[in-house]
Amino acid sequence: xxxxxxxxxxxxxxxxxxxxxxxxxxxxxxxxxxxxxxxxxxxxxxxxxxxxxxxxxxxxxxxxxxxxxxxxxxxxxxxxxxxxxxxxxxxxxxxxxxxxxxxxxxxxxxxxxxxxxxxxxxxxxxxxxxxxxxxxxxxxxxxxxxxxxxxxxxxxxxxxxxxxxxxxxxxxxxxxxxxxxxxxxxxxxxxxxxxxxxxxxxxxxxxxxxxxxxxxxxxxxxxxxxxxxxxxxxxxxxxxxxxxxxxxxxxxxxxxxxxxxxxxxxxxxxxxxxxxxxxxxxxxxxxxxxxxxxxxxxxxxx
Amino acid sequence: xxxxxxxxxxxxxxxxxxxxxxxxxxxxxxxxxxxxxxxxxxxxxxxxxxxxxxxxxxxxxxxxxxxxxxxxxxxxxxxxxxxxxxxxxxxxxxxxxxxxxxxxxxxxxxxxxxxxxxxxxxxxxxxxxxxxxxxxxxxxxxxxxxxxxxxxxxxxxxxxxxxxxxxxxxxxxxxxxxxxxxxxxxxxxxxxxxxxxxxxxxxxxxxxxxxxxxxxxxxxxxxxxxxxxxxxxxxxxxxxxxxxxxxxxxxxxxxxxxxxxx
Numbered sequence: 001x002x003x004x005x006x007x008x009x010x011x012x013x014x015x016x017x018x019x020x021x022x023x024x025x026x027x028x029x030x031x032x033x034x035x036x037x038x039x040x041x042x043x044x045x046x047x048x049x050x051x052x053x054x055x056x057x058x059x060x061x062x063x064x065x066x067x068x069x070x071x072x073x074x075x076x077x078x079x080x081x082x083x084x085x086x087x088x089x090x091x092x093x094x095x096x097x098x099x100x101x102x103x104x105x106x107x108x109x110x111x112x113x114x115x116x117x118x119x120x121x122x123x124x125x126x127x128x129x130x131x132x133x134x135x136x137x138x139x140x141x142x143x144x145x146x147x148x149x150x151x152x153x154x155x156x157x158x159x160x161x162x163x164x165x166x167x168x169x170x171x172x173x174x175x176x177x178x179x180x181x182x183x184x185x186x187x188x189x190x191x192x193x194x195x196x197x198x199x200x201x202x203x204x205x206x207x208x209x210x211x212x213x214x215x216x217x218x219x220x221x222x223x224x225x226x227x228x229x230x231x232x233x234x235x236x237x238x239x240x241x242x243x244x245x246x247x248x249x250x251x252x253x254x255x256x257x258x259x260x261x262x263x264x265x266x267x268x269x270x271x272x273x274x275x276x277x278x279x280x281x282x283x284x285x286x287x288x289x290x291x292x293x294x295x296x297x298x299x300x301x302x
Numbered sequence: 303x304x305x306x307x308x309x310x311x312x313x314x315x316x317x318x319x320x321x322x323x324x325x326x327x328x329x330x331x332x333x334x335x336x337x338x339x340x341x342x343x344x345x346x347x348x349x350x351x352x353x354x355x356x357x358x359x360x361x362x363x364x365x366x367x368x369x370x371x372x373x374x375x376x377x378x379x380x381x382x383x384x385x386x387x388x389x390x391x392x393x394x395x396x397x398x399x400x401x402x403x404x405x406x407x408x409x410x411x412x413x414x415x416x417x418x419x420x421x422x423x424x425x426x427x428x429x430x431x432x433x434x435x436x437x438x439x440x441x442x443x444x445x446x447x448x449x450x451x452x453x454x455x456x457x458x459x460x461x462x463x464x465x466x467x468x469x470x471x472x473x474x475x476x477x478x479x480x481x482x483x484x485x486x487x488x489x490x491x492x493x494x495x496x497x498x499x500x501x502x503x504x505x506x507x508x509x510x511x512x513x514x515x516x517x518x519x520x521x522x523x524x525x526x527x528x529x530x531x532x533x534x535x536x537x538x539x540x541x542x543x544x545x546x547x548x549x550x551x552x553x554x555x556x557x558x559x560x561x562x563x564x
Contacts, residue, residue, distance in 0.1 A: 011561065048417055051557040074419040084411040086312070088319045100308040101418040143414065 001026050001151050001182040002047060006056035009042050016042040018206045019056065026150075029173070029183045031197030033190070033295055038204045040186040041081060044153050047184070048078050061151055074102070077144035077152045081159075083136040087129030091120055091139055094128050095146060102147035114142035118172070134165025141172065152176065155186045170196065190295055202298045209298055216294045222247060224287040225263045227256040227270065230280035239277060240270060257287065305420050309428025310435070316405065317398050317432070326397045327436050331390050331444025338383030339451040345376050346455055376456065377464045381527055385517045387445050387474050391482035392510050394437035399486045402429055403493035416556050426554055429490065434482040441482075445474050469529045472536065480539040485509050487546035491553055 002024040009017040016039040024030045034040050045051045047060055049069035058065040061075040085094050092111060099107040115121045118138040123131070128139060137157065144152060157173065158166035166189075173196055176183060187193050193200055194213050201210040209216065229236070237251040240258055245266050248259040256274075260266050263286060274281055318324050365374035406412040415425070452465050492505045516535075519525040 045560060050413070050416055050560055070419045070421070073417060076417075078414065078417045080410070080413045080417070082410045084409060084414045086316055086411055087409055089312075089315055093315065097308055097312050098414070098418065101305055101415070101420050103304075103419065140414070 001028075002030075002058070002060055002184065004047070004056065004058040007043075007046060007053050007058050008055040009039070009046055009051065010054045015205060017046065017053075020203075020207055021056075022201055022207055022210055024182060024184060026182055027177075027180045028198045029177050029185060029196050031193035031200040032184060032186045032203060033188075033193055033200055034186075034203040035299060036188075040203060041155055043203070044078070044155050044184070044186060047072075048076055048153055049073055074147070075149055075151065077147065077149035079137075079140050079144045079152070079154045079157055081155045083140035085128040085131075085136055085139055085143075088127055090125050091115065091128050091131070092124040094139065095143055098143045099146045104147050110146050110148075114145055118142050132165070134161050134168070137161060137165065137169060138172075141169070145176075149181075151182045151184070153184045153186075156188065157185070158187070158189055158192060166192075202295060204299060213294075216298075217288070222259045223261065223263055225258050225260055225267060225270075226285055226287050227258065227274065227281060228283040228285075229254050229256065229274070230282060232256055232279070236274065236277065236279055239273065243270070243273070246270075305424045306428045306431065309420070309425060310432045313398070313402050313429060313432030314436075317401050320401055323397045323401055327394055327440050330394060331387075331440040332447070334386040334390050335444040335448040335451065337386065338380065338448060339455060341379050341383060342376060342452055342455050342461075345372065345379060346457065370458075373458045373460050376458065376461045380452070380461065380465055382517065382520060384470055384473065384527075385513055385520075387441055387448070388477060388481060388513050389510055390441045390444060391434075391437045391478040392485045392513065393507070394440055395433035395482050395485040396489050396507060396509070398433040398436065399429065399489035400493055402432065403490060407493075413560055416560065422551065422554060422556065426490070426551060430483065430486050433486040433489070434479065437482040437485075438479045441474065441478050469527065469532045472529070473527075473532050477532065477536050477539060480536060480543055481509075481513075483543045484539060484546060487543070487550040490550045491546070 002022075004023075005021050007017060007020040008015065018039075020043065032040055032043065042051070046053055046065070047058060049060075049065060049072045052066060060072045063071040063075070065072065085091075086097070089097075092115065095111040095115065096107055099110055104110050112121070115124050118141065120135065120138060120142070123135070128136060131139065141154075141157070144154075154173065158169050161169065170192060173183065173185070177196070183196075185193065185197060197213065199210060199212050200216060202208040202216075209219075211219070232251050232254045234251055237249050237256055240246055240249040240256060243266075245262075246258055246260060250257045258270065267284060271281055271284065318327075365371060406415070449465060453462060456462055456465075488509050516525070516527070520527055525531065
């Protein structure tokens with residue numbers, strides 16, 4: 001759905017996006033992570049043909065950027081960083097305007113469909129300005145979907161929302177993913193990216209890395225298993241360390257933290273050894289690094 | 303065409319919720335119709351015919367043989383007041399365009415709008431029409447009231463004939479819309495550089511200066527409005543319009559708007 005090659009955008013002497021090359025496949029939820037000012041919004045604007053690249057090429061929905069900009073805009077939906085609704089017009093009229101501009105055939109039907117789907121039907125005649133932030137965001141999502149775009153750009157969809165509204169928006173993104181839509185998600189919320197995205201690109205003017213959340217963790221951190229024991233001492237840790245497949249073992253209170261390449265293969269052997277030397281194993285679990293750890297490592301390195 | 307219509311209707315729905323803009327569109331042409339009618343009413347009395355030949359030359363020029371000086375004075379006053387109808391197509395669109403563009407900036411609604419398949423030309427035509435149509439309709443409506451009112455108040459066939467002179471139909475019918483286009487595009491350019499509608503309005507008001515120049519030029523006898531002058535003025539405004547439309551399209555670049563409008 002998206003292919004870019006050395007896509008670059010400079011504003012005067014400042015380069016906002018530098019030689020961005022990546023691909024987003026159909027039906028994928030692609031997370032685009034980066035600190036403030038990294039160039040995420042500029043990338044979205046480039047890919048939605050709102051601004052022109054300084055160099056490089058891109059194809060969006062099969063259309064060449066710069067040659068078929070109108071077709072790109074016709075076939076993508078965009079949720080901008082701020083909802084940007086017409087505050088003194090009704091929710092329904094706001095959507096009718098955009099349905100008309102997106103050349104939607106059944107304007108009435110599509111407007112009703114999304115107002116109902118996002119729980120705004122009862123408030124359809126109210127001015128958008130009277131809506132809460134969460135409701136405005138939902139209205140903006142409805143606007144982005146009116147023309148049933150196969151590719152959706154969501155720029156910080158849950159920023160500035162309370163937890164409940166953010167949860168509703170995330171659930172809706174989950175539903176869109178199930179419908180098979182391709183989603184390009186810019187977010188600061190790493191937990192959100194972890195839960196929703198098939199792949200993640202970490203970006204700071206340049207693309208730092210791109211992979212699945214699980215692979216990113218594996219690339220940066222060795223796998224560790226925590227054995228919770230009733231009583232642990234250093235003797236147990238030394239015993240475990242002596243095993244050939246164990247890379248490292250540390251005792252933390254009543255826990256043994258063991259670094260392994262293949263926990264699925266070696267955990268049973270460790271448990272057998274621990275039980276054999278009299279330890280009481282209460283619980284075994286993998287120590288999972290949060291995406292935040294991954295992100296901070298990557299951005300720091302960049 | 304459908305997209306232009308959508309933009310026009312959207313602009314009207316939004317802008318006319320602003321009471322200041324709405325009152326400008328309604329009351330300004332009414333005021334500009336009533337003021338000259340009052341002037342005609344006050345100068346209709348027969349005592350005006352006792353005016354002497356000490357009248358200024360610019361009034362005497364309007365006085366053919368056999369026409370009373372009072373009537374000539376009325377014709378002169380009517381000509382001066384007619385210029386008011388060329389001010390309203392300048393002032394009304396300033397209000398509409400300033401709110402329309404600066405409003406888009408303050409609500410940050412322009413980015414989603416530009417992300418639709420609408421072309422820059424469609425968007426600009428829509429915004430132009432949304433500001434020009436009410437201004438022209440309101441001006442013509444005011445002029446219509448003025449002509450009807452004058453026909454009731456004024457008794458002199460000479461004064462009536464001068465009010466219905468083709469130069470005024472040309473001025474109101476052609477120059478009016480051209481001035482409205484000038485005003486809108488000037489406001490578009492000013493609005494793209496400021497963040498407050500009031501500042502946009504204040505800066506845009508400079509477009510009324512040429513009309514004021516004609517007003518005072520005629521008052522002090524420097525020039526006399528006739529068909530040649532009206533035609534020349536129409537041609538000049540048309541040229542200025544073409545230049546302003548070209549400039550406003552050049553300045554209304556999506557990238558500039560999105561990255562520099564703060």
